[in-house]
Amino acid sequence: MPSPDARGLHQPPETLTWLAPPAGPWRGPIPVADIDSAPFWDGLRRHELLILRCRECRTFVHPPQASCPRCLSLDPAPEPVSGRGTVYSFTVANREFAPGIVPPYVVALVDLVEQESLRLVTNLVNVSIGDVRIGMPVRVVFSDLELDGEDATLAYFEPDHGGGP
Numbered sequence: 001m002p003s004p005d006a007r008g009l010h011q012p013p014e015t016l017t018w019l020a021p022p023a024g025p026w027r028g029p030i031p032v033a034d035i036d037s038a039p040f041w042d043g044l045r046r047h048e049l050l051i052l053r054c055r056e057c058r059t060f061v062h063p064p065q066a067s068c069p070r071c072l073s074l075d076p077a078p079e080p081v082s083g084r085g086t087v088y089s090f091t092v093a094n095r096e097f098a099p100g101i102v103p104p105y106v107v108a109l110v111d112l113v114e115q116e117s118l119r120l121v122t123n124l125v126n127v128s129i130g131d132v133r134i135g136m137p138v139r140v141v142f143s144d145l146e147l148d149g150e151d152a153t154l155a156y157f158e159p160d161h162g163g164g165p
């Protein structure tokens, strides 16, 4: 990894990579589930990507919430999705915004293939930062975390080169 220049910036970004899972023990925050997001986090622990889906109008709902934004039904239920999508947008973090999450890394919005604008906030991994493009196909990869007796699994995304699962 290149060392920071005089302004503290890592240059040039084209050469930087962040591979999953990040090396060494996790030092960042552990996500805390609420009643609406618990099925999402529980699914990730089993390495399943579950998205709430309205049982009335079949609309996927994410981020998790108690009601369907389309028909206002109060009955969304978790369903497995393919874990495949495309990069809607992204940015590169070059400073340590959260303790223990070491830059540089890519923060991305990924649109899942199941529904238009069904979008997750995530990190891109197993890719050179300079190779990331809007619209590139990606697939989910799971990263198990443990810190001080608490655990969680995060859903990252990596380039999908069209191979098998």
Ligand SMILES: [Zn+2]
Residues within 6 Å of the ligand: 054, 055, 056, 057, 058, 059, 068, 069, 070, 071, 072, 073
């Ligand atoms: Zn609905």
